[in-house]
Amino acid sequence: MSSTPAIAANAKGVRAPHTIRMADGDNVAIVANEGGLDAGTVLASGLRLVDRVPQGHKVALAPIGAGDAVVRYGIAIGYAAEAIAAGRWVHERLLKMPAARSLEGLPVATIKPPSPAPLAGYTFEGFRNADGSVGTRNILAITTTVQCVAGVVEHAVARIKAELLPRFPNVDDVVGLEHGYGCGVAIDAPDAQIPIRTLRNISKNPNFGGEIMVVSLGCEKLQPERLLPPGSFEIRDERGEPDAGEGLDVVCLQDDAHVGFASMIDSIMASARRHLERLDARRRETVPASALVVGVQCGGSDAFSGATANPAVGVCTDLLVRAGATVMFSEVTEVRDGIDQLTARAATPEVAAAMVREMAWYDAYLGKGGADRSANTTPGNKKGGLANIVEKAMGSIVKSGSAPIVGVLGPGERLRDKGLTSGLVYAATPASDFICGTLQLAAGMNVHVFTTGRGTPYGLAEAPVVKVATTSGLARRWHDLMDVNAGTIADGEATIEETGWALFRRLLEVASGERTCAERIGLHNALVLFNPAPVT
Numbered sequence: 001m002s003s004t005p006a007i008a009a010n011a012k013g014v015r016a017p018h019t020i021r022m023a024d025g026d027n028v029a030i031v032a033n034e035g036g037l038d039a040g041t042v043l044a045s046g047l048r049l050v051d052r053v054p055q056g057h058k059v060a061l062a063p064i065g066a067g068d069a070v071v072r073y074g075i076a077i078g079y080a081a082e083a084i085a086a087g088r089w090v091h092e093r094l095l096k097m098p099a100a101r102s103l104e105g106l107p108v109a110t111i112k113p114p115s116p117a118p119l120a121g122y123t124f125e126g127f128r129n130a131d132g133s134v135g136t137r138n139i140l141a142i143t144t145t146v147q148c149v150a151g152v153v154e155h156a157v158a159r160i161k162a163e164l165l166p167r168f169p170n171v172d173d174v175v176g177l178e179h180g181y182g183c184g185v186a187i188d189a190p191d192a193q194i195p196i197r198t199l200r201n202i203s204k205n206p207n208f209g210g211e212i213m214v215v216s217l218g219c220e221k222l223q224p225e226r227l228l229p230p231g232s233f234e235i236r237d238e239r240g241e242p243d244a245g246e247g248l249d250v251v252c253l254q255d256d257a258h259v260g261f262a263s264m265i266d267s268i269m270a271s272a273r274r275h276l277e278r279l280d281a282r283r284r285e286t287v288p289a290s291a292l293v294v295g296v297q298c299g300g301s302d303a304f305s306g307a308t309a310n311p312a313v314g315v316c317t318d319l320l321v322r323a324g325a326t327v328m329f330s331e332v333t334e335v336r337d338g339i340d341q342l343t344a345r346a347a348t349p350e351v352a353a354a355m356v357r358e359m360a361w362y363d364a365y366l367g368k369g370g371a372d373r374s375a376n377t378t379p380g381n382k383k384g385g386l387a388n389i390v391e392k393a394m395g396s397i398v399k400s401g402s403a404p405i406v407g408v409l410g411p412g413e414r415l416r417d418k419g420l421t422s423g424l425v426y427a428a429t430p431a432s433d434f435i436c437g438t439l440q441l442a443a444g445m446n447v448h449v450f451t452t453g454r455g456t457p458y459g460l461a462e463a464p465v466v467k468v469a470t471t472s473g474l475a476r477r478w479h480d481l482m483d484v485n486a487g488t489i490a491d492g493e494a495t496i497e498e499t500g501w502a503l504f505r506r507l508l509e510v511a512s513g514e515r516t517c518a519e520r521i522g523l524h525n526a527l528v529l530f531n532p533a534p535v536t
């Protein structure tokens with residue numbers, strides 16, 4: 001990436017015109033200055049802007065003929081709909097989007113990156129679980145089988161937090177795992193396995209300490225034994241030994257023993273107390289950074305996402321992988337246009353094939369709904385300078401850094417079930433922030449990294465979310481919502497490398513119990529299940 005000229009501010013504090021070009025062959029660069037640049041502005045290269053170009057939007061660095069490629073990140077992000085003069089604003093209407101890359105004939109495991117030296121000596125304070133995983137939080141999660149019980153569980157959680165939680169100071173929180181699934185759905189449809197395994201696997205997230213308690217209605221399609229069949233979970237006794245005598249802990253609201261609402265709440269609170277006692281006996285211990293399971297994603301992206309925050313996340317991803325941690329990147333429609341880069345980075349042909357299988361499944365899923373990957377971009381993305389999904393995808397993929405991809409998860413699958421306990425993994429999910437976050441929780445994420453350019457107050461109750469701003473303007477305006485400012489990269493005040501390291505260190509602090517911006521305020525979004533199967 002080159003950024004010209006070196007950032008300077010004049011005596012009035014007005015910054016010199018500043019553009020960012022991502023790769024040497026690019027014929028466009030984005031304007032970095034807050035407020036954009038006016039027509040007539042002269043760049044350090046001598047190029048005079050023909051149009052006013054908003055911040056984050058592209059300026060043509062050279063004349064581009066009608067039908068010629070508009071190149072950013074060294075690839076064609078589109079073709080010029082008409083001749084574009086040097087200095088013009090290259091807005092989305094001037095670009096024709098390329099067709100999606102065919103899933104045939106892709107390069108397979110052709111890139112063998114040199115394995116960098118392992119990163120030793122980095123640790124955090126986490127909660128060790130019996131299955132070998134480590135929690136970054138000590139949370140009592142109440143699994144629900146169906147939306148029908150959500151109101152009761154919400155009421156019970158408020159009572160537990162007010163009346164029980166203060167007596168268990170080593171427990172961080174109590175969370176009801178509420179969702180819209182469980183009944184009124186075609187539960188035997190092949191794709192129903194996705195929401196069901198998602199719920200099952202979320203209940204086993206490392207941040208919940210192996211404690212599983214379930215609230216069920218009674219008549220729903222997703223019966224507790226279907227959600228968590230014997231053998232799919234393990235109850236441990238006080239010594240951490242498997243307890244064969246104890247089955248799934250279920251409070252069933254339709255049980256005859258319940259007479260009135262208050263008795264349901266009493267049952268849930270009695271069950272919660274037993275789990276809280278066990279969770280409260282746990283203490284943080286020093287564990288290696290390899291115990292981190294980090295899910296990375298972006299939301300509310302702009303043209304800076306791929307120039308500042310996401311490349312810094314890519315550096316952090318490489319550091320985490322070197323430290324032996326597990327990192328997941330996701331968001332199918334935001335990697336689809338770079339599938340050839342990803343199959344080339346697959347560690348084995350099997351991993352490449354699994355990636356292609358997930359892409360093909362998602363192409364078909366979108367096709368069934370009469371859509372394709374171009375449905376991804378939002379009005380805010382475009383206002384932020386992203387012309388189309390190709391440009392957005394190139395900026396999104398950089399979150400994955402440069403490590404080989406060692407595994408692939410289908411939506412809702414769990415890393416440990418596939419023997420994946422280190423390295424870079426592609427976890428196929430929709431790009432929807434809430435659905436992606438929910439599926440990464442199911443995979444076993446214990447800390448989440450989330451980059452944003454337009455700004456979103458996103459948070460999860462189940463795992464800490466470290467939010468990274470792409471511009472200093474956003475970091476300033478949302479000073480109490482953004483954990484890390486990657487905008488300093490565009491300002492010329494920090495390098496991508498330095499910001500990646502800062503994020504890596506911040507993750508270790510947060511994993512050790514330091515609260516994120518969203519946690520301090522108490523902000524979180526709802527879990528949202530991915531249900532590609534029919535409802536009835």
Ligand code: CA
Pocket residue numbers: 297298299331431432433436
């Ligand atoms: Ca997203």
